Amino acid sequence: MSLLLSTSIDSLTEMAxxxxxxxxxxxxxxxxxxxxxxxxxxNFTRKMFEGSVILDVEKKGDTNVLILDxxxxxxxxxxxxxxxxRLDYCIExxxxxxxxxxxxxxxxxxIDDGKISYKIKIDYRTSQxxxxxxxxxxxxxxxxxxxxxxxxxxxxxARSMLPCQDTPFVKSTYTAxxxxxxxxxxxxxxxxxxxxxxxxxxxxxxxHQPVPIPSYLxxxxxxxxxxxxxxxxxxxxTEKELLDKGAYEFEETEKMLKTAEDICGPxxxxxxxxxxxPPSFPFGGMENPCLTFVTPTLLxxxxxxxxxVAHEISHSWTGNLVTNMNFEHFWLNxxxxxxxxxxxxxxxxxDKVRHFAALMGVQSLKxxxxxxxxxxxxxxxxxxxxxxxxxxxxxxxPYEKGHIFLFYLExxxxxxxxxxxxxxxxxxEFKYKSLSTTQWKEYLFKYFxxxxxxxxxxxxxxxxxxxxLPPVIPKYDTTLAQxxxxxxxxxxxxxxxxxxxxxxxxxxxxxxxxxxxxxxxLNNKSLSLDQVKSMSELYRFDSRxxxxxxxxxxxxxxxxxxxxxxxxxLDFATSQGRLKFVRPLFQDIYAWEEMRQRAIDVYNxxxxxxxxxxxxxxxxxxxILDKNKN
Ligand code: BES
Ligand code: ZN
Numbered sequence: 001m002s003l004l005l006s007t008s009i010d011s012l013t014e015m016a017x018x019x020x021x022x023x024x025x026x027x028x029x030x031x032x033x034x035x036x037x038x039x040x041x042x043n044f045t046r047k048m049f050e051g052s053v054i055l056d057v058e059k060k061g062d063t064n065v066l067i068l069d070x071x072x073x074x075x076x077x078x079x080x081x082x083x084x085x086r087l088d089y090c091i092e093x094x095x096x097x098x099x100x101x102x103x104x105x106x107x108x109x110x111i112d113d114g115k116i117s118y119k120i121k122i123d124y125r126t127s128q129x130x131x132x133x134x135x136x137x138x139x140x141x142x143x144x145x146x147x148x149x150x151x152x153x154x155x156x157x158a159r160s161m162l163p164c165q166d167t168p169f170v171k172s173t174y175t176a177x178x179x180x181x182x183x184x185x186x187x188x189x190x191x192x193x194x195x196x197x198x199x200x201x202x203x204x205x206x207x208h209q210p211v212p213i214p215s216y217l218x219x220x221x222x223x224x225x226x227x228x229x230x231x232x233x234x235x236x237x238t239e240k241e242l243l244d245k246g247a248y249e250f251e252e253t254e255k256m257l258k259t260a261e262d263i264c265g266p267x268x269x270x271x272x273x274x275x276x277x278p279p280s281f282p283f284g285g286m287e288n289p290c291l292t293f294v295t296p297t298l299l300x301x302x303x304x305x306x307x308x309v310a311h312e313i314s315h316s317w318t319g320n321l322v323t324n325m326n327f328e329h330f331w332l333n334x335x336x337x338x339x340x341x342x343x344x345x346x347x348x349x350x351d352k353v354r355h356f357a358a359l360m361g362v363q364s365l366k367x368x369x370x371x372x373x374x375x376x377x378x379x380x381x382x383x384x385x386x387x388x389x390x391x392x393x394x395x396x397x398p399y400e401k402g403h404i405f406l407f408y409l410e411x412x413x414x415x416x417x418x419x420x421x422x423x424x425x426x427x428x429e430f431k432y433k434s435l436s437t438t439q440w441k442e443y444l445f446k447y448f449x450x451x452x453x454x455x456x457x458x459x460x461x462x463x464x465x466x467x468x469l470p471p472v473i474p475k476y477d478t479t480l481a482q483x484x485x486x487x488x489x490x491x492x493x494x495x496x497x498x499x500x501x502x503x504x505x506x507x508x509x510x511x512x513x514x515x516x517x518x519x520x521x522l523n524n525k526s527l528s529l530d531q532v533k534s535m536s537e538l539y540r541f542d543s544r545x546x547x548x549x550x551x552x553x554x555x556x557x558x559x560x561x562x563x564x565x566x567x568x569x570l571d572f573a574t575s576q577g578r579l580k581f582v583r584p585l586f587q588d589i590y591a592w593e594e595m596r597q598r599a600i601d602v603y604n605x606x607x608x609x610x611x612x613x614x615x616x617x618x619x620x621x622x623x624i625l626d627k628n629k630n
Contacts (some may be wrong), residue, residue, distance in 0.1 A: 002060065003240075010190060012503045020167070023156050023327060023358075024388070025100035026067050027063070027067045029069070030059075030065075032140055032170055033068075033163065033164065034057070034212075035055070035174065036218075038174065038176040039054070039176045039178075040052070041178075042186075048130075049133070050128050051125075052123045053121070053163060054081060055164075056115060056119055056172075059105070059117065064105050066109050066118075068159075068163045069098045069100070069165065070099050070160075072123070072129065073124050074125045074127065074244070075089065075091065075140075078123075079124045081120065090102050102161055106118055120140060126160065127160075129612070130157075131160045131613070132151045134152075134611040136148040138220070138276060141223065141224070141332050143241040146183060148183060148222065148224070150277055150278070153218055154214045155216060155391065156390055157216075158215035158218055165215065166216075168326060169434050172212055172213070173209055176188055176206070177204055177218065178207070179202055179203065181203075182201055183224070187222075187275060188220050189218060189223060189291050191208055192204050193208055202249055210576075211289065213320065219291065219293065224239055225237050228244075230251055230253060232254060234274065235268075240272040249298060249299050249305075250306060252306055253274065255339070256309060257588060260340065262612055263320075263420065263424075264314075264316075264317040264340060264427055265424055265427060269289050271291075272290065272313065272316070274291070274292050275292070279297070280609065281295045281578060282577050282613050284297070284298065284305075284308045284311075284581050285309065285312040287320060293579050300545060300547065304510035305510075305547070310345060311320070314341045315333070318332075318427070320430040322336075327383075328382055335400075337379075338399045339404065340423075342358060352523035355478075355479075358404075358407060358474075359476050359478065359481045361404070363515065363519060365400035368395050369468060370522075372397070378397070378560070381401050381465075382437050392620070400557035404472075409458070413455075419579065437464060445496070450563055459471050478487075481512075487516060502540075504565070510580075512553055513544070514548045515550035517549065520559075527556070529561060547581065552584070554585060555584060557569070569605055570598065570599065572607070582614055582618060586618050590621060603622055
């Protein structure tokens with residue numbers, strides 16, 4: 001039996017989790033990956049990545065084993081790069097969301113300047129149903145001629161794309177060589193170095209990411225992608241069909257970047273490109289470094305949804321430079337990012353816009369708490385994810401409770417003039433690192449050591465560890481919200497239809513319309529079917545292109561039991577894959593008993609067109625237990 005199995009069988013069979021991350025088996029405290037070189041061929045016929053990773057590993061503690069996370073990968077061989085000798089390894093089936101790969105480290109490490117390091121090569125391939133990668137046939141793309149693939153690794157899907165220490169506690173640089181069909185372009189969350197022709201059919205695309213990043217930020221896309229420069233450091237990438245629309249929608253990107261730099265400090269990633277994905281992309285945006293991924297549902301035609309870009313830009317500091325150490329502290333990524341996002345909007349337009357967005361945030365938190373239940377421990381700001389897949393814990397809570405918390409602290413400590421310097425100092429202190437909520441709190445107390453009496457007024461335990469609404473919700477400026485709040489109240493008061501007219505909302509922004517509808521969706525009371533039909537005639541919500549308006553309008557129609565709208569809602573929920581829209585619509589139809597079966601039938605018909613996470617989450621929402629797990 002191998003050295004690995006004979007010496008450490010006990011510790012391996014315990015399947016101990018990482019002491020720093022309940023969702024990873026890795027032990028970066030013992031041996032840590034410092035650089036990844038990914039060398040794979042994307043095989044569209046087999047829907048697989050085939051190739052290898054070379055890992056630079058540094059020994060940190062008393063061990064002769066490197067532990068990695070894997071999910072559905074086929075490991076072919078593991079070797080010591082220096083002499084080609086084989087290394088023993090074993091894989092133990094772990095939890096639903098991953099297994100443990102233990103690799104015996106070579107006994108002749110490189111010792112340099114007190115550092116003990118190794119370089120190992122793992123030959124592997126992904127499985128067809130890698131949860132991180134979606135493979136699209138040509139007919140699922142805008143152009144219809146070429147296949148397409150994209151990845152989504154956050155929170156813990158990187159392990160289904162490559163063997164890695166799949167925890168945000170670990171940050172490493174990466175390089176990559178991707179071999180792909182010559183007619184496709186390949187992009188990654190990195191700087192592109194060059195493209196090398198292999199033969200008529202294949203090209204190699206080379207990348208490097210010189211800034212250490214967590215595994216969840218490794219990203220790739222390949223397809224018939226073209227680009228247009230929209231700023232000094234920004235190109236929009238997409239299939240050519242959407243290029244002009246995309247370039248228009250995101251024209252303000254450089255202005256947002258400059259504003260973000262003004263708030264947070266210099267942008268360290270060089271390039272800030274945007275990639276508009278096919279409709280099945282499951283999120284609004286994903287902050288992949290150098291290359292933010294966005295859903296095409298942002299293309300409203302009026303730039304009204306560009307706040308998502310401000311959000312992803314903000315992650316360049318909060319999340320990508322300063323990172324949550326595991327997903328229990330996800331609010332450090334997302335709460336801070338929403339906070340910076342809204343500061344950008346406040347600076348670019350007016351502080352009233354920041355307050356308006358904050359109010360919409362409270363509205364969406366309240367709406368989410370209705371579904372999640374306000375006693376649900378997953379609605380704590382800091383969650384316990386032992387045995388819980390972060391996908392199952394995902395909600396707006398860390399975003400919006402996190403934002404409320406930071407806004408509250410900012411007011412309490414003396415306003416932006418006092419709090420923004422703290423924000424910059426925090427970013428400076430923790431850049432290139434990962435941290436926990438406790439570390440953040442300690443730093444806050446250290447920074448504001450002259451304001452400890454003020455900080456002692458905060459009910460830390462309630463903020464961090466209690467479910468439901470937070471202990472305090474600050475008073476926001478309602479200037480931009482008042483009109484929609486008044487109009488919503490008037491509809492809810494059952495006023496005769498003659499008191500309403502299309503001019504009620506004529507001069508409103510898309511965001512005000514969206515918030516008006518969201519307010520009606522949130523309210524305990526439902527409008528009657530007649531009221532909603534009259535509203536439809538007056539305000540013409542059916543013909544709006546804006547995806548947020550469409551989403552909230554459909555929810556309102558379902559709430560008032562407008563049967564003809566069920567097909568439209570199901571169409572919308574399956575013609576794009578954004579979880580934010582897809583899940584509530586399926587949940588609403590599921591809750592309407594007479595319509596439930598239609599939702600299940602449509603899901604079963606369309607599920608193989610969905611990306612893994614959408615397919616899986618909706619199955620749970622529809623209580624379909626036979627899961628497509630791998
Ligand atoms: N990082 C998230 C997306 C994410 C989170 C993917 C967790 C997988 C697991 C991204 O920055 C995000 O928050 N997107 C939002 C944007 C919104 C808050 C403006 C979205 O997709 O809606
Ligand atoms: Zn985010």
